Amino acid sequence: MDISAIQQQLRAFSAERDWDQFHNPKNLAMALSVEAAELVELYQWLTPEQAEAASHDPAFATRLGEELADILLYLLRLADRTGIDLPAAVARKQQLNAQKYPADAVQGQAKSALNSGQHHSST
Amino acid sequence: MDISAIQQQLRAFSAERDWDQFHNPKNLAMALSVEAAELVELYQWLTPEQAEAASHDPAFATRLGEELADILLYLLRLADRTGIDLPAAVARKQQLNAQKYPADAVQGQAKSALNSGQHHSST
């Protein structure tokens, strides 16, 4: 995926609509979180098994793709507006996660309020 | 950014930690939304002007990059677990947005409860 190309398209899209006035970092962060909630909404009443199976439903998969795209577009836009180098930030975070969660120390453990202060199932 | 390569790394990272049991679509959607809230938290008490200026603060930019990376990593992981082709979904959504928000019809207008049912400042 060509991040810079998409960011350039989003810049043009916003400029053509005079939307730069709305796309400040604070507002974009809010908008991204609203899109994340629309993703959550897709799954909120489903059992984990139904949620898993839903991916095979074409209508659901289309909706899911739209929500993921909405989140990603705001993410790219926000990174562009704030000068964050996303690929570098991702590579750095992956390194931090590898240090923070040594495989042998966190086997099968997720941080939760039941075993708080322990380990966090990060990506 | 090589999406497939990162998704492959995330798959290995999760497998090595026996975390696949936690990474079902419902849980990943929740986790993504929690990371989106951590992004919002960075900006919640800042004025729009302070939020804009914060990007130039190295410590803030580092934190911002980490939050954006967390969101993106969960997004890539969820897309991988659900079989969503992210670049295709993004391209499709950009087309839909172009159709939904003709530039001359939505000039300088953001959907809000003040002018509800009108236009939506999408990315």
Added chain:
Amino acid sequence: MDISAIQQQLRAFSAERDWDQFHNPKNLAMALSVEAAELVELYQWLTPEQAEAASHDPAFATRLGEELADILLYLLRLADRTGIDLPAAVARKQQLNAQKYPADAVQGQAKSALNSGQHHSST
């Protein structure tokens, strides 16, 4: 619960700390959503069964109570700042829900992307 009394206490709490400058409606809405995500975080890696059982764990229940209180406090503060009569708004919404979801029409059905456009499992 005496809503007005708590709102009066929150007003004093904020005034004593010179925090009214931060507590505008936009920021309070953001803060409330961040607290809602901290609630979600408690449950994100738990199975529904573990989530149900967690209420019986004293440490979890304490954390849960704190997150629910945080949300409620921001809700009361925002309602106070915007002049919303919460008890009246709740009573009105309950009436709307009763009309929108007739018991015989929505038996055992939750709106989801799998049966989209149908029924919504509201409170």
Added chain:
Amino acid sequence: MDISAIQQQLRAFSAERDWDQFHNPKNLAMALSVEAAELVELYQWLTPEQAEAASHDPAFATRLGEELADILLYLLRLADRTGIDLPAAVARKQQLNAQKYPADAVQGQAKSALNSGQHHSST
């Protein structure tokens, strides 16, 4: 506001619709966060000044009241399902906040990534 009475009404409302199967704590936490995002959506493109003024617009105030009511109803439902005594949890949290944020130590300061690790503008 009579919390117990509303919780009793919500119990009956859910039972009549066979919705108890959906209203487990994990799902209710997700639903609450989705409603919180609908609140954020009302404000996302508004300047702080527009957000402040919006309270005086009757249509906006009605929408705002509905979103706040939705959040509060899910909060009451979740507290009921998990056995949390909300008034006690709120009173306890107010005490904790008073200890955590002594007025003279946090005058006019909000926690942010710009002055991280310092003070948090809580309610």
